Amino acid sequence: MARHDNGYTFISILCSLGSFIVIIPFFFPLIKAIVAATSLHDFEMLSVEQFYHFFQEELYVSEEHQLRGEHTIDLYQQGKTITIDLYQDMIRRRVNDTGHEIMLFHVDSFSLIKENESTLIFHIKTKRGNKYEKRLSVP
DSSP states (O other), X not given: XXXXXXXXXXXXXXXXXXXXXXXXXXXXXXXXXHHHHTOHHHHHHHHHHHHHHHHHHHHHHOSEEEEETTTEEEEEETTEEEEEEEETTEEEEEETTEEEXXXXXXXXXXXXXXXXXTEEEEEEEETTSOEEEEEEEOO
């Protein structure tokens, strides 16, 4: 009697099917976690945190700063005036009042408050209604 080793046996099919049945229930929570991690709120929060980081770098490099109202701050560094302000529904950065670089989109309101000589408080409300607040120490 000739033995045929090519092909699948019934046992190998049952093992594969058993493994598949054990792994399938873990895919649904994994897919749910991926969808939750890529939600718009997470991207929005990341964008706001990135804005805070970029602003803090600008603030630390500047020699002096001056608030103009609640929506505008001027930073003076190396003979340049860098203005960060609210423009339509975005926060922009301008150098010597020319051009603009968008730092944050979809902003409903933005305010800067000088708590004391060494602390600035940011309040940002996005178009989605989320509110963010950050305290930055001024060098």
